[in-house]
Amino acid sequence: MGRYTGSVCRLCRREGIKLFLKGSKCMTDKCPLEKRNYPPGQHGRRRIKLSEYGIRLREKQKLRRIYGISENQFKRYFEIASRQKGLTGENLIKLLERRLDNVVYRMGFATSRRDARQLVVHGHVMVNGRKVDIPSYLVKPGDVIEIKEKSKNLERIKNAVEMAEFRGVPSWMEVDLENLRGVFKSIPERSEVQIPVNETLIVEFYSK
Numbered sequence: 001m002g003r004y005t006g007s008v009c010r011l012c013r014r015e016g017i018k019l020f021l022k023g024s025k026c027m028t029d030k031c032p033l034e035k036r037n038y039p040p041g042q043h044g045r046r047r048i049k050l051s052e053y054g055i056r057l058r059e060k061q062k063l064r065r066i067y068g069i070s071e072n073q074f075k076r077y078f079e080i081a082s083r084q085k086g087l088t089g090e091n092l093i094k095l096l097e098r099r100l101d102n103v104v105y106r107m108g109f110a111t112s113r114r115d116a117r118q119l120v121v122h123g124h125v126m127v128n129g130r131k132v133d134i135p136s137y138l139v140k141p142g143d144v145i146e147i148k149e150k151s152k153n154l155e156r157i158k159n160a161v162e163m164a165e166f167r168g169v170p171s172w173m174e175v176d177l178e179n180l181r182g183v184f185k186s187i188p189e190r191s192e193v194q195i196p197v198n199e200t201l202i203v204e205f206y207s208k
Contacts (some may be wrong), residue, residue, distance in 0.1 A: 056205035063197045067096045068113045073136070079205055089199025090190040100125065100145070101135035107175045107182040108164020109147055109157055124151040136208055139184045147180040 019036045050058065064074045076132040081091035096102060101110075104125055110116035111207065119125055125132060126146050127139065147157060163175050169175045171190060174180035190199075 036094070049142075053205075053208070056208075058200045059198055059201040063093075063195070063199070063202060066116065066195060067099065067102060068115075068137075068196070069096075069099075075206075077203075082206075087190075089203045092202070093190055093193055093195070093197075093199060094187050097136070097193060098137065098138045099142075100127065100132060100137040100139055103139045103145055103173075103182075103184055106170050107173055108144060108169055108177055109145075109160055109180060109182075111156070111160045115156065115160070117155075119147075119151075122172075124154070124157075125146055129138055141184060141186050143184045145182050145184065152180050182186050 021137065060074075066070070069077075077095050078088070080090055081095055083191040084089045084091045097106075101113055101120050104110050104116035104119060105113045109125075110119055120135045120137075121133055123131055123133050124147055126148055127137065128144050131148070150158065157180065161180070165174075166175060169177075169182075170188065172184070172186045173182055174185055
């Protein structure tokens with residue numbers, strides 16, 4: 001299946017929470033979830049009690065949509081996480097946090113992960129002085145991420161920096177917003193990653 005190209009606001013309504021897929025719009029009263037806090041579709045207003053399977057499925061879909069990756073990619077990350085030492089759910093989130101598009105977003109160089117993915121694919125991002133145009137590239141502790149010199153005046157990046165000054169930067173990163181350069185200091189612990197997901201339910205989903 002190809003990448004989702006429909007309205008990302010529908011995804012937030014489907015999950016019932018803000019996934020922050022639309023950048024600054026998510027922080028205003030223009031967010032559709034503020035006006036229509038129910039699932040999209042003809043029967044969206046109906047309150048349907050989910051089965052245990054449905055609850056686990058929704059949690060998996062929620063995490064997948066937050067990071068904006070396909071079903072196959074997500075399953076592959078889960079398989080990698082399950083082979084690593086430690087808790088599979090926490091390993092999964094740590095892997096997703098290391099994706100280059102996520103790191104670019106977290107550092108404040110993009111207004112959303114979707115926007116960050118476009119910046120990476122279009123060659124605006126460098127890692128350790130070299131252009132990397134693969135959004136799924138896994139960043140390592142100590143890696144230096146920066147915006148190419150020729151791209152620093154892009155309006156979309158300037159807007160992102162303004163948002164970042166309001167949103168803040170995670171403690172596991174060191175960022176110079178003025179020069180659009182940052183260092184991925186360490187892989188975050190689960191307690192440091194503030195996302196509204198119960199990863200245990202996702203592990204249970206794949207264990208069935």
